[in-house]
Amino acid sequence: MSFSFCPHCGTKLQPDFRFCPSCGEKIPCPVDSPGPAVDAAPGRGGDSMFSSSTHNPNGGSSSTSGTVEISTRPPLRKTTRGSVRLVHEETSPFTVASTPVSDDNTVLYTSPVKPRKVTWNLxxxxxxxxxxxxxxxxxxxxxxxxxxxxxxxxxxxxxxxxxxxxxxxxxxxxxxxxxxxxxxxxxxxxxxxxxxxxxxxxxxxxxxxxxxxxxxxxxxxxxxxxxxxxxxxxxxPSRGKGKAKKNKRIVNALEPLQEGEELTDTTGRKWRLMKLLSQSATELFYEVASVSGSKGSSHVLKLGAKDGRIFNEQNFLQRAAKPSSVDKWKKRLKMDFLGIPSCVGFGLHADNYRFLVFPNMGQPLQSTMEEEDLLPEKVILHLACTILDVLEYIHSNEYVHGDIHAENVYITLDEHSQVYLAGYCHAFRYCPGGQHVEYREASRTPHEGAMEFISLDSHKGAGPSRRSDLQSLAYCLLRWHTGTLPWTALTNADQIAKEKHRYMDDVSALLSHCFGKKRVSAALQTYLTSVMALDYSETPDYTGLKAGISGALLQLGGSLEQPLHF
Known part of the structure; x- marks a missing residue:
């Protein structure tokens, strides 16, 4: 059986096919030629769809003059993704041999000419x-x-x-x-x-x-x-609508809880709210009593937002201020008291609040500052020694306080005059695993903490280090004793940072501005000169700093064992 080929895609066809089964194109009709007929397909009565030549037994050859015009559109060939290949054919896709094969004028069909492939640009x-x-x-x-x-x-x-x-x-x-x-x-x-x-x-x-x-x-x-x-x-956005803007999370002031309400900590101990002591935008302080405890004990409950900074304080107290660790430190240094608060209970309440419970630590220094405009030098030096003891402990446990000011200092006004450094919401782990963090500005939110007293490192967004706490304490001591700092009247954070940078290398000018015509405290001058010269990761000389301050306190007739007198 003789076969023909589709002129569009080259598929082998049987003689009686009128349409190509592969590409679906119609097979062109044959055209009769005046010369000898060529039987291209047996049984079709000499129909041929190709130009062909036949062999004459006498030695000559004759060629058919009838041809069929075929569309020159090259067939599509699927290649790689995103591109199309067209097969470009310059001649008829099939040829017929011009050399006789047998004596009965049988035409020999040769194989199709291999097309030349061309890739086109889209x-x-x-x-x-x-x-x-x-x-x-x-x-x-x-x-x-x-x-x-x-x-x-x-x-x-x-x-x-x-x-x-x-x-x-x-x-x-x-x-x-x-x-x-x-x-x-x-x-x-x-x-x-x-x-x-x-x-x-x-x-x-x-x-x-x-x-x-x-x-x-x-x-x-x-x-x-x-x-x-x-x-x-x-x-x-979905469904063809404009993208809905995300609602900004608005942090509202905490709503006070009703007096008499009971809160249960993680150990199951219940605390009844007795009296609201103080309130700010992010914190509330209550006097509480244990429902199952003795009536004589007094405790303070600190209430904050569940996901607020109070969680950072809770984390610090559980890591670095465990009662066992504090007792071990006091025993090693032969100390009778260390002014770091001991958390006796914590938990969640109403899915919106987080609370911490402390023993009563007295009244905040800020309330005393509102009554007493300035603190005497003897009181200032006493406060400096006790706060330095606390800072040395928390620094040895890889943390810094990060926000020292009068509202975070508590004093028990009794015969012992114990001083506590509280408020660890901005505590920062400066030395995780014994490796001091690198100084990187803008690595944290800048200007975090009490604007007037935070260090220049905190203004620049760098993680506070040990020198940051000591410099903040220096600003506090000057403010409590003299009543002013060069940037006290400023409200812009960048301007405050600029002033602190200006006086960083000029301690004499800072003391002159604060003391004015009064006598400058030699102990404060020595302390400021030492802490302002510290490098970011340098270990302070706590013993030398405390020795200079305690020596000046003794010269003024005071001691750490005496009660504070304002």
Whole structure:
């Protein structure tokens, strides 16, 4: 049985086929020639769809003069993703041998000529199509990868019926180029700078009508042909609506709890609120009593937001201020008292509050400062020694306080005059695992803490270190004793930081501004000179600092064993 081949795709055909089963194209009808008929397909009565030549037994050869014009549109061949290959044929895809094979004038059909494959660029065809369409059409990658090719290397493609049909299929209507909105779609636009063929680059869409939609454009730096580079839309609201703005989390002031309400800590112990002692925007202090405990004991409950800074204080107290660790420290240094609060209970309440329970530590120094305008030098030196003891302990446990001021200092006004340093909401672990953190500005939120007393490190957003606590204590001592600092009247945080930087290297000018015409305390001058010269990670000489202050206290007739007199 003789076979023929489809002129469009090269598929082998049986003689009675009128349509190609592969590409679906109609097989051209044969044309009779005046010369000898060539039986191209047995049983078809000499019909032939090819130009052919036959052999004459007498030694001559005759060729058929009838030919059939075949569409020159090359067949589509699917290759890599995002590109199309067209087979360009310069001659008829099949030839017939001109040499006789047998004496009965049988024609020999040779194998098809191997077509020359040419890869076409998508860019020019896409540009022309998009320029003709207004507004730009959103297209799916399916229509890009299978149908567009524009020009051959060096010369444009001939506009014939076949390729016009291809163009119409690709760019005719918008519905064919859109993907169902339920799936992820791509919004494509060509780039005039795309050096590589068939490559698309996706960039975030500013007006993405549906969730998960991407906008694509040919990449100018595409490493390979047919590659898609996609990124999700930065503005991809659902259901075609504008993106709803995120509601900013507003931190409201804590609502006080009713007196008489009971709170239960993690151990099951219940605490009854007796009286509201003080209140701020982020903290409330209550006098509480244990429901099951003795009536004579007095405790203070600190109440804060569940996810507020009080959690940082709770973490510090559980890590660095365990009663066993404090007792061990006091025994090693032969101390009778260390002014660090002991947390006797903590827990959550009503899913909104977190609370800590402490023994009664007296009254805050701030309330005393409101009654007494200035503190005498003897009281200042006493406070400095006791606070330095606490700082040495917490520094040895890898933490710094980070927010020393009068509201975080508590004093029991009795015959013992015990001084506590509390308020560890801004405590910072400066030396985790024994490795000091590096100095990095803007690594934390700048200006955290009491603006007038925090160190320059905290102003710059660097993690506070040991020198930060000692410098903050120096500002406090000056303020409590003289009543002013060069930046006391300022409210702008940057201006305050600028003033502190100005006086950092000029301690004499700082003391002159604070004391005015009064006598400058030699003990405070020595202390300030030492702490202002410390490096960020330098270990302070706590023993030398306390020795200088306690020596000056003895010269004034005071001692740490005597009660404080304001």
């Amino acid at each position: 860019r020019e065809e896409m540009e022309s199509a998009l320029e003709s369409s207004s507004p730009p059409v959103s297209r799916s990658p399916r229509s890009v990868m299978g149908k567009e090719k524009a020009s051959k290397r060096g010369h444009p493609l001939k506009q014939q019926d076949g390729e016009q049909k291809l163009t119409d299929r690709t760019f005719s209507n918008e519905e064919d180029m859109l993907v169902d909105s339920s799936s992820t779609s791509l919004q494509c636009s060509p780039s005039s700078r795309s050096p590589s063929r068939g490559q698309l680059q996706c960039s975030p869409s500013s007006r993405s009508p549906s969730r998960g939609q991407l906008q694509c454009s040919p990449s100018s730096r595409s490493p390979s042909r047919g590659q898609l580079q996609c990124s999700p839309s930065s503005r991809s």
